[in-house]
Amino acid sequence: MRWLGFGAAPTVGLRTVRTHSIQQSACRVGSTAINSKPSCARALIGGKTVSVRCLEGRTTPRAVRSARRGVASVTGHRRGRRYLSMTSPHTSESPVGFIGLGIMGHGMAANLVRSGKRLVVWNRTASKAEAFAREHNDDGTRSSSSPPPVQLAQSAREVVERCRFTYSMLTTPEVVRQVHFDPHHGTLQGMAAGKVLVECSTLDAAAMREIHAHVTAHSGRFLEAPVSGSKAPAESGSLIFLCSGDAAAFKELCDGDLAAMGKRSFFFGEQIGGGTHMKLVVNMIMGNMMVALAEGVNLAEACGLSSDSLQQVLQLGAMSCPLFSTKLPKMAQQDYEPNFPLKHQQKDMRLALNLGDEKAVALPTTAAANEVYKRARGMGFADEDCCAVYESAKDRSRTNEAPESVAAVREHASKNYRG
Ligand SMILES: NC(=O)c1ccc[n+]([C@@H]2O[C@H](COP(=O)([O-])OP(=O)(O)OC[C@H]3O[C@@H](n4cnc5c(N)ncnc54)[C@H](OP(=O)(O)O)[C@@H]3O)[C@@H](O)[C@H]2O)c1
Numbered sequence: 001m002r003w004l005g006f007g008a009a010p011t012v013g014l015r016t017v018r019t020h021s022i023q024q025s026a027c028r029v030g031s032t033a034i035n036s037k038p039s040c041a042r043a044l045i046g047g048k049t050v051s052v053r054c055l056e057g058r059t060t061p062r063a064v065r066s067a068r069r070g071v072a073s074v075t076g077h078r079r080g081r082r083y084l085s086m087t088s089p090h091t092s093e094s095p096v097g098f099i100g101l102g103i104m105g106h107g108m109a110a111n112l113v114r115s116g117k118r119l120v121v122w123n124r125t126a127s128k129a130e131a132f133a134r135e136h137n138d139d140g141t142r143s144s145s146s147p148p149p150v151q152l153a154q155s156a157r158e159v160v161e162r163c164r165f166t167y168s169m170l171t172t173p174e175v176v177r178q179v180h181f182d183p184h185h186g187t188l189q190g191m192a193a194g195k196v197l198v199e200c201s202t203l204d205a206a207a208m209r210e211i212h213a214h215v216t217a218h219s220g221r222f223l224e225a226p227v228s229g230s231k232a233p234a235e236s237g238s239l240i241f242l243c244s245g246d247a248a249a250f251k252e253l254c255d256g257d258l259a260a261m262g263k264r265s266f267f268f269g270e271q272i273g274g275g276t277h278m279k280l281v282v283n284m285i286m287g288n289m290m291v292a293l294a295e296g297v298n299l300a301e302a303c304g305l306s307s308d309s310l311q312q313v314l315q316l317g318a319m320s321c322p323l324f325s326t327k328l329p330k331m332a333q334q335d336y337e338p339n340f341p342l343k344h345q346q347k348d349m350r351l352a353l354n355l356g357d358e359k360a361v362a363l364p365t366t367a368a369a370n371e372v373y374k375r376a377r378g379m380g381f382a383d384e385d386c387c388a389v390y391e392s393a394k395d396r397s398r399t400n401e402a403p404e405s406v407a408a409v410r411e412h413a414s415k416n417y418r419g
């Protein structure tokens with residue numbers, strides 16, 4: 001047993017963490033709550049959420065890191081306060097499955113481990129799953145007798161066979177169907193009564209309904225749970241979950257796994273499609289904003305105005321937002337290291353347009369913006385960050401420049417801005 005806190009002994013560190021009105025029992029510290037409110041965390045105790053406060057309003061990065069590692073229990077009193085201490089960083093409950101350790105899946109799965117869950121993971125490229133397991137199994141916090149927090153599976157099927165809850169974070173409807181419906185190694189082959197599949201990929205509602213139908217046909221339960229937020233929120237556990245489907249599964253996960261990976265979870269009803277529709281609306285708005293920004297930067301440049309001054313003006317007005325303040329400098333520096341790959345943003349524009357078609361809602365701006373993304377894909381920027389849409393938005397006729405190749409852009413960026 002070791003103390004959860006800022007110092008080596010409770011008198012030094014743990015004194016600053018106090019629980020409210022709780023009995024001595026095991027509890028897990030919610031990492032997300034600590035992230036979003038530095039002086040207050042939530043603990044799950046016997047299925048009930050209670051607040052855990054850091055006294056003196058002080059939460060150091062070290063304390064947060066300690067708390068995020070896992071399981072704590074109330075162990076004693078000192079001057080009328082109750083203290084939390086680490087028992088074991090990982091619980092004995094059944095492991096959670098995770099399929100797809102890409103940009104988003106990696107951060108999400110890491111937060112599950114930090115919240116005290118043991119994981120069974122599978123990724124198409126096995127080396128990524130192996131690296132993830134190494135990162136978490138060899139972090140120096142585990143005693144030699146406790147099982148490793150991350151175990152590898154040989155297939156998506158094996159993940160579901162070994163776990164009650166399995167999260168899937170893949171790419172397109174086509175890929176998700178391939179992984180779930182594979183007749184030998186697919187997720188559905190491991191599905192059985194009592195098991196739950198949580199699909200976090202951004203798909204269309206038809207694909208979600210199809211997966212739901214297959215999962216329930218195999219006696220399983222299904223939660224549609226696409227996320228809003230990119231690489232950084234996935235890493236810091238501040239995603240927004242947009243859920244529909246099995247209400248009991250949502251209730252069970254909302255204050256546990258979803259709170260470890262996100263800052264807020266919405267439930268749009270038992271009918272499949274609500275979460276996906278919200279996700280597509282949100283990403284359609286973001287995709288249009290990005291193209292508008294790219295055209296604005298381009299026009300400002302044509303007028304001899306620097307991107308820096310454009311940024312300053314935008315930041316002072318109603319258009320001040322994290323999307324513009326993070327992506328504008330990246331466009332100006334041609335730094336397209338992917339947080340949200342352009343091919344995924346274009347997929348979401350396409351899916352939103354299909355949804356507009358289905359609902360007979362005209363989306364002329366989105367249709368035009370989609371063409372700008374398609375052109376960027378054609379130019380070779382599919383795997384770069386979505387802000388590379390700037391390359392496609394540039395007015396080449398103004399300068400008579402030939403479009404730059406991806407290799408030339410990377411070379412330019414690394415020479416001038418990456419050291
Ligand atoms: N990035 C963001 O900012 C963001 C934000 C919100 C939502 N989303 C959505 O979340 C989903 C994942 O995004 P991401 O950015 O994490 O994507 P990513 O980095 O491209 O990762 C995709 C994952 O899918 C796997 N995959 C791809 N094709 C596969 C196939 N044919 N068979 C099996 N596995 C396959 C990849 O495996 P390998 O490692 O083997 O390639 C990887 O694990 C997408 O639907 C995206 O639209 C992304």
